[in-house]
Each structure stands twice: as structure tokens, then as C-alpha cells.
Amino acid sequence: MLRAVLLDVDFTLFRPGPELGPEGYVRAAARHGIELDPALHDAARIAALDDLQRHPEFEHDEEIWVTFTADIVRGMGGAGDAVRACASDVVREWERHENFFLYDDALPAIAALRSYGLRIGLVSNGQRDLEEFAEHHGLDVDVCVGSAHHGYVKPHPSIFETALAALDVVPEEAAMVGDSTEDDVEGARALGMRAVLLDREGRHPEWVGAIRTLDELPAALGLGVPSDRRS
Missing domain, CATH: 1.10.150 (DNA polymerase; domain 1)
Incomplete structure (x- = not known):
């Protein structure tokens, strides 16, 4: 699950x-x-x-x-x-x-994931302090793992493992969503996680299961009726 x-x-x-x-x-x-x-x-x-x-x-x-x-x-x-x-x-x-701006579908997607009772983590390569970044932009997430602080970049397994441990889940209980076939999708799958490629510009038409917007994410993850809407 x-x-x-x-x-x-x-x-x-x-x-x-x-x-x-x-x-x-x-x-x-x-x-x-x-x-x-x-x-x-x-x-x-x-x-x-x-x-x-x-x-x-x-x-x-x-x-x-x-x-x-x-x-x-x-x-x-x-x-x-x-x-x-x-x-x-x-x-x-x-x-x-x-210097960064949220895509229009970002906050609704995070809210949608929350409605299913899911925990959410950010995993990113880069120089910024990811926790400060999430706080600055008001993101409702449970954990942030940035490579500058962690020491390794995706697709190294430890960056995913650190996030999963903080969320108290095993790889089979988690999915990774990102725009990189190597860093995000292949890196996560190598660990046993599910993964969804977000291909906003249509650069990977050959990639089965890719989505073009985060509005498509719940369906791509096979999520049913949100927990907050169940009778």
C-alpha cells in the first residue's frame, strides 16, 4: 500500500x-x-x-x-x-x-496527496538549504533531503533511503515523482520504489506512464477515493 x-x-x-x-x-x-x-x-x-x-x-x-x-x-x-x-x-x-516560482499545479498536487493520507518528502540535488526553501514557499511536506546537506546526489540510493527513513516507510510503500529519467525514476526503481516521470515538455514520448502535469499524478499512482471523502 x-x-x-x-x-x-x-x-x-x-x-x-x-x-x-x-x-x-x-x-x-x-x-x-x-x-x-x-x-x-x-x-x-x-x-x-x-x-x-x-x-x-x-x-x-x-x-x-x-x-x-x-x-x-x-x-x-x-x-x-x-x-x-x-x-x-x-x-x-x-x-x-x-529566484524560483511554483508551477500552478504544484500546491494543488500536494494538497491532493494529503487528501489521500500520504506523507510527503522533498528530495533534491542542488546547493540550497532545502528545509529553508520549503518553509519560504510554504510547502506542506514532512521531510526535506537536499544533496548539499546529505552529501550525495540522486540517483545514489542513500538520498532516497534517508527520506524514507524519516517518513518511516519502506521502499515498497513509497513512490518518487520527478522530471529526470535517471535521477528520479531509475534511481527510485533501483531501490524498489514506484516512480512516475513528469515530462512537462514532452521530451520523452517513448516513456510509458509519463505524465505531463501534476494534475495527472493521483491517477498515475492508482489512487482511489481520498480518505477525507470516504463515508
Whole structure:
């Protein structure tokens, strides 16, 4: 029986704001004397993702994200010694809670999960303090496990295990929901959890069972009538 749901954060519940998008990169670069083309951002980010080299043991490593961001800056036309300083500034912006905005379906989805009597945890890779982040945005969750504090990133099993232990459930009683096939879905399934891929932009049409919005989540989890509506 499903007792708990773990939720990814970035691109699942939240979208990054302007400071983390093309124009934010342009403004950050300008402070370092670098001129970037915002039209190149999306292609540069995809290329940087393809080249992203994780820590071999999935340890949380800020340097990986600075290198990743520097690749985006170069892909947008940046060059020279100031690229790394620019990238570091952008990475710092990912730690600011106000730079993120909830998707319209996020809070209703959390409320819907609560109506089924489920416990909820957040599991995220990134630099931010996840507990402070959840409090800042008023999220009704039971536990937060962020890689910066935990020490390992998804799909390392320990980050899921830590959240499950805090929720007092075993893997077979929990599901993971996120936008990454490797980090969220495959990582959770390797541990014995159920998993649902949230594919907001339709990038994985081949993925059976993927959903496009969180409105579809209760049905994807096979949930019936909410406990608060049973007679």
C-alpha cells in the first residue's frame, strides 16, 4: 500500500525565475565584462547537460555545477578568464529562494496527496538549504533531503533511503515523482520504489506512464477515493 510520495523540486514543483534564465546569464556576464547572446541559452544548456560529468560516487560537488554553468556561459558566447567568476555568480543565484516560482499545479498536487493520507518528502540535488526553501514557499511536506546537506546526489540510493527513513516507510510503500529519467525514476526503481516521470515538455514520448502535469499524478499512482471523502 502506498504510504508516502517523494517529490523532486526543480522543474517538478518549481520553475527557475528570470535570474536563472537567458537574461539572468546576460546580466551576470555583463558585470564581468562579458557579452552573451540570450538566444543561444537553450542550446548551450542542452550541450552542457550532455557534457555534464557527475562525481563517480555521486557525491555532492559544487565544482561540477560551476563547470556546468561555465559551459553554458561559453556556449552563449563567453570567453576568457572571467567566465568562471560569472558562472560562480549564477550558481549562487540558484541558492536564493526567491529566484524560483511554483508551477500552478504544484500546491494543488500536494494538497491532493494529503487528501489521500500520504506523507510527503522533498528530495533534491542542488546547493540550497532545502528545509529553508520549503518553509519560504510554504510547502506542506514532512521531510526535506537536499544533496548539499546529505552529501550525495540522486540517483545514489542513500538520498532516497534517508527520506524514507524519516517518513518511516519502506521502499515498497513509497513512490518518487520527478522530471529526470535517471535521477528520479531509475534511481527510485533501483531501490524498489514506484516512480512516475513528469515530462512537462514532452521530451520523452517513448516513456510509458509519463505524465505531463501534476494534475495527472493521483491517477498515475492508482489512487482511489481520498480518505477525507470516504463515508
